[in-house]
Amino acid sequence: MQHIPIIYQPLKNAKRIKVYIPYELKELRIAFKKLNTTFWHPNQKLWSIMYTQENVTLLKKLFGKNYKTVNGVTPTPIEKIPLNKYASEQLFRLEKVLVLKKYSASSIRTYKNMFSVFLTKFSSRDINLVTKEEIEGFVYELITKNKISESYQNQIINAIKAYYEHVLKLPREYYEIQRPKKSVSIPNVLSKEEVLKILQHPQNIKHKAILWTIYSAGLRISEVLNLRITDIHSKEGYLFIKDSKGKKDRKTILSDYLVQLLRAYYKNEKPSYWLFEGQTGGKYSTTSVRAIFRKAVKETDSNPWATVHTLRHSFATHCIEDNINLRYLQNMLGHSSPKTTEIYTKTIHINKKNIKSPLDRLLEKTNFKT
Template identity: 70%
Template sequence: MQPIIYEPFKEARRIKIFVPYELESIRNNVKKMNGSFWHPHQKLWSVINTSQNFESLKKMCEGNYKIEKDIRFTPIPSVALNQNAIEAMFELEKALVLKQYSSSSIQVYKKMFSVFLAKFMQRNLKEVSKEDIEGFVYELIKKNKISESYQNQLINAIKAYYEHALKMPREYYAIQRPKKTVNIPNVLSKKEVYNIIQSPQNIKHKAILSTIYGSGLRISELLNLRIADVHSADGYLFIKDSKGKKDRKTILSEQLVVLLRAYYKVYKPSYWLFEGQSGEKYSTTSVRSIFRKAVKDTNSNPWATVHTLRHSFATHCIENNISMRHLQNMLGHSSPKTTEIYTKTIEINNKTITSPLDSLLKNITLQL
């Protein structure tokens, strides 16, 4: 059995390595490397992507290893659209605007629809069949290795054009979708969250991370918070026009109120709760940069994202026995089934649950 070292792409943050179970000494050496992390679903270890770490991994394997390239999505080249395609794009945009889709959603639909148009713009789009579209999607899966998410977004854009812009019957374009996978969200431990939100020295950065976790917010919801949305006397944040154009209320921590008041005295925002230097909304890029630095400085889960704080909020609420109905409302989920996924992320070990074997053998000495 050989370890497999996956050659990372230039911009990749991690180097992945598969270590067969029998090679315990190599596995122990990988564990000792700074920033090493075990990925249970992929059955792989990873370390920080540096040339020094790549050479160290090869040295640990003492010449008995295999190097493979990571498999990734092959970019689909953009093509200049002809007049027929430009008109179709305008019809799609008009239909989505009339349906009051958000500007960010419209941009995603247009981007995905341009991929479809690049293939079919020389044809009469009204004559493109369901079979033609499924053949096109199949080709992208095989040649470009598009993800399930990309496939779904592409189908959504195509169906939006035919059903909303051309008013075609929904059944006519019932395009085959990928089998839905049920992924368990990535979650940070309470200790990791504490370390991350305490890491920034800047009080504004600390307030941003604490607000996302303390109220279970999406990054866009944080950026859209106004000063008027903080209802400290009643203990809630008002979230306006969140995903699905829904308003909602979510919990406002007493500790967060103290932190926000201290932050306000220093920065004195005028309209948005978190403003940039010129008084505009704080940027998504800046929030992500704050989070990435905090993760790195605390040596926390390197695969965590800002959204992981929201997942962690939901999981920790369940562990604190918050009702699913309250949690659903705080997260802004339309369906309780969406919220129930967090029942799979709660911490399971012999400190939180008693095994029936322990109950069975309580006060009994095992005979070995």
Template identity: 60%
Template sequence: MKQSYIILFKPLPNAKRIKLKIPYEFHDIRSRIKKMDSSYWHPHQKLWSLVNSPENMEYIKAICKTKIRVSHAQPYRPIPKVRMNEAGIEALLKLEKTLILKRYSQNTIQNYKSMLSIFLMKFRDRDLAQVERQDIESFIFDFIKKNGIGESMQNQLINAIKAYYEHVLKRPKAFYNIERPKKASPIPNVLSEQDVIKLINTPENLKHKAILWTIYSGGLRISEVINLRIEDINSKDGYIFIKDSKGKRDRKTVLSPSLLPLLRSYYISYKPSYWLFEGRFGGQYTQGSVRKFFRKALEDAGINPWATVHTLRHSFATHCIMNNVNLRHVQNMLGHASPRTTQIYTKTIEINNKKINSPLDRLLNMSNFTNNTQQV
């Protein structure tokens, strides 16, 4: 019988995760990996991953011993870079101009340009107006097979191609109605209430702490917190006004009374002029800066390193539902167009016998049945 081994994919330079393929028969090792705080199962790649640290690498080697083999192949292959020709550059400029006129967000525009550039590199020697739907589907199929991209990137790629042919070349919908992956229903990553309070109080910097408190207390996206103006904090009526959020929708969310003293202290210390959170030399604070100090806070607090800034928004929604806030109110605070989007958070509520009584207990109590666990 051929012997099986655990495959450790050697991390690329600056890689954030260590990836492992653990065959079915290694139950004990898989169980030990699963119990680690930073472990994560990637269902589509059939891989486990951990935070890339010397301690985790040594732990993996210690528990796997001779059962491990190192592979230099990567489950995800980097996209080769090809110099863009003049026709490709012109296509990107036309897409950018069209999306700006349609008032798409800057993040969406940059994402579409990045994804379309991959498509343009493939068809750099062809007239894009002559590219057929079958050519596009073959390109996406080959890209999935050769580069191992996930469903999210596949959808982003299709959206960018769709935007170009629909908005720039004015093609009918039938042309860009490209086959999409079956939609997954992942459960959002959520922190416990204890982890949240530990995390948002970790930064010593007053501005950093105020930003994290604001994100969690109102369930904000990272783009929304940096777009807050001073006038958006309505302390008199107790709400935060979110202007032009995702989907170009304005909304209100709750302003926590506990947040107000912190925001006042921050305002007195930093004296922002227009944006609530401004950079060192004025202007809006950047998303990159928020992500950077958030990662440091995670490390300093010893919280699950798989969390992101958006995890605070997921946690806000889940904790509201746990505390019996009406689902319709949660939907409005998050800015969801459909209640079905908000209902996903009902799946993230912690399930255990301290919170929920099993019907078995009720039936046994009703029948005065003596539960003899020694017989089981």
């Protein structure tokens, strides 16, 4: 039997290319893993890499002539049927609890969509009587038959847990459902030179101010769009971030250079309430911010797999490289646990300029000669 790698033709608008590398081809697998943005999908037993033309060329060069291309990996669609009265009532009960617990609108929407899939399966049953084993069997079927992703699996388990824990008030041990092993990945980071090129690229002052604000303060895309004019505290030197992830308020650093840019932007654009507003008022859109960033990345020939969130990752990494205290950084990023912040210590570029080998320290005091 011939063992050759398979490249799955990516579907329309796909962000990643799925790849199958036979277990026997160890050296090829090791070489593939060294490429940027590779990821292992345990449920599908496939690798993937960010879908860019550069990566397509890299794959073909790596595999040589000994590979084959097949149509993309398509999951079996999950059957959805209209919910009966009983199932609709349970869905409303879940929504009511989440609203009272102040979940965000997007989170409630996701929980409802996921729980609807569960209710479709068990709509003829008393949900109180569905066993843990049946729930695990349901999730297993979605994994094997419908080929759901790891994130989809986590979302549907979270929705089920929310119903049984918050609506039915059942004990927590009921929710010990097998989850996909969480991958320990290192965030993508741009070099300081790349960041500078990206930040200087936009000619529109609003576009430039948005990117500067995200990087200079380490913001998420939702946080920069939720900034109000009153959140800029230039005298005290901080940005106030209200209701960020986890419904937490925090303060983060305000760059002096950003203040100068924001003053020029304010004089030019005259926003009324939100710091960054659309043409007809209201918050600027997420889609527009992403478009600004993608244009800057493409036209400066920066890392093609970078996203707007990469600016936040880059902010954190560059702060560590500049010896910013990890506790300060944790507060600026709004992390609940220092372990989340510590992952950025793995993204620091290792070279002899920022780290000295102990061998050099041992030998520099001697008259060592090669």
